[in-house]
Amino acid sequence: MTGRPIIAILGGGQLGRMFLENALRYDVEVHVLDPDPKAPCARLAHRFVQGRFDDHATVMAFAQHAEVIGIEIEHVSVGALEELQRLGKTVIPDPKALRIIQDKGLQKQFYAGHGIPSAPFVMVEDKAGLSAHAHRLPGFLKARTGGYDGKGVMALQPETDLATVFEGPYVLEENTAIALELAVIVVRAMNGTTVVYDPVEMVFDPRLNLVDHLQAPARVDERITSEAKKLALRVAEALASPGVFAVELFLTRDGRVLVNETAPRAHNSGHHTIEACASSQFDQLLRVYMGWPLGDVHLRGLAALINLVGVEGTGIPELRGADDILHLPGTFIHLYGKAETRSGRKMGHVTVLADDQSALDQAIAVSKVHGRVVPARTTSERNEA
């Protein structure tokens, strides 16, 4: 490519914004498509187009001038990506890999077909079909398509009223006795070279079914670390696609490592790499797009990531506690610039770097106690308070 290459990204949320932040260091031009005119990337991309990334014609029109097309969300028009690929454009990830990942049923069959261990499962067409599998409950129910951020996923008990369950088709997974959830980011270049970040350990908030915080590296022994990285690498190799892949894994109570699911994009579990590594997941993605050598994934020390999730209702977001958090030396705030905060919505995150666990724990605690994104109070409300 000569001059300024154009990278077109489907989706303009926080992942796109963090990609953009890093891409600004290079002389590339980033175009973004998102249905929300107030998306975090709106007014920051070189070119922002309001439109649906799951609409074939919209994606084709949007991406026609780009050399490289990427995604920051899975729910996009794969048909359009396939057509763009046929036109000779670089599409990352490969649409074939995206078709597999978009459907959690195909994804599970794919793991099984490649001898990659994951929890036992059955495919179920609809609610009527679920009754036939009552003997498998309690289990874990996932919508085959369309799930996101804890939506389209639930624990299914024998006594659950099926009227409260989302629509199928489903994957019904056996309840696995989980000790820990891990995630591994793998990066695969167009020439097939790969790099793998250290596993991170995810701590969930059971109320919101969202990651509460994560820690890197995961506090597991060398055998588990090595097994987790090996499995993540096998997933990327089996998908045979360039890109950044976040492989979520379970460590079972009997010491096995299973693949849970894979995201074919930058992921919440890799945000700490912005400060904790020389090359972040977003920088790697740009290197993949540009055909540059992959970057250094070495962890600088212990790292933690605390999501800043909206509390106290809906409104213009306002961060409380920035002073307390920024007062600590190894603590970094990221806010995603969303137009509106809502309870449970990911509004930003805090990254913490530390040399030892007690310093890390302290900074996590400060960030969790003080860091709160709330609806901004108007001047009149403040005067009344």
Add this chain to the structure above:
Amino acid sequence: MTGRPIIAILGGGQLGRMFLENALRYDVEVHVLDPDPKAPCARLAHRFVQGRFDDHATVMAFAQHAEVIGIEIEHVSVGALEELQRLGKTVIPDPKALRIIQDKGLQKQFYAGHGIPSAPFVMVEDKAGLSAHAHRLPGFLKARTGGYDGKGVMALQPETDLATVFEGPYVLEENTAIALELAVIVVRAMNGTTVVYDPVEMVFDPRLNLVDHLQAPARVDERITSEAKKLALRVAEALASPGVFAVELFLTRDGRVLVNETAPRAHNSGHHTIEACASSQFDQLLRVYMGWPLGDVHLRGLAALINLVGVEGTGIPELRGADDILHLPGTFIHLYGKAETRSGRKMGHVTVLADDQSALDQAIAVSKVHGRVVPARTTSERNEA
């Protein structure tokens, strides 16, 4: 401030772009004013206004909605900044400090008045006046106002033809026997707290009179380091203004440290802080604007910065050697997104981090040999080649 504060920056070049890159991590809104519609910040700021930052009315109209007004270049309308300050807005740096710094004559008098050591000088009104100071030559001649990036600065020899000299008024400095040039970045918060980065050592390219590369920390003994930091701090305290200040210093051959000049903004000599420190000079500036605690200035290791200067003429910029540079683990490329490359123009830089001098030297050499920004060749030119 509730909701999303607006920061208005006068100037939209590479300093503004690197500020923007960091500011994207927070939920602030950045507006940029620059006369060049293709400036590096155009199409990346939340709002970009094409206009002159040295025009009073243009600056007033541009900044009327902002809470905070900052600069990325000195040559702005100080009158407008003073008026904005009177309107109750936060203006950083303080316009009083900017008035002193904009005029190199006032700046020299200011150092003298505060007992801050700098090279002996005289003020000279015009070319006719220069003849009266022939006995002081060779000396160093500076235009009192308007100089930038090696323009408005020259060595003046007894035999120099005055017809070739830029117009006055001037500061004529005594030729100081310089061993080394250093720079220290100081950050001063609105509440008067300060942090000081380690001194960097500047290596000049004598042909272009531009920094060729810099190294941090400077290879000088503890006494010199401490003296340089103390002087830089005294400058910021004497200016009594919040902001980021780059204090350029001379280490003389007889071991004295003298202040050369001060820039009241982020500076080329601090770009390595993006990767080499937890909090970069651009992050500190945002913290100053927002009234947040200042960040950690600790250096992670040895760092070097190599400017990528345009070569081989004018045209659409194209970086050669990205592969060779990015192949090294501790090496980071920054391109400023300028529309046109010209010989001698700063088009980007490479930052190198290393644990020892020989690894640093090697990466500097690779970056200098392979990293070249040239005019992009058209397809037809490539076919002919």
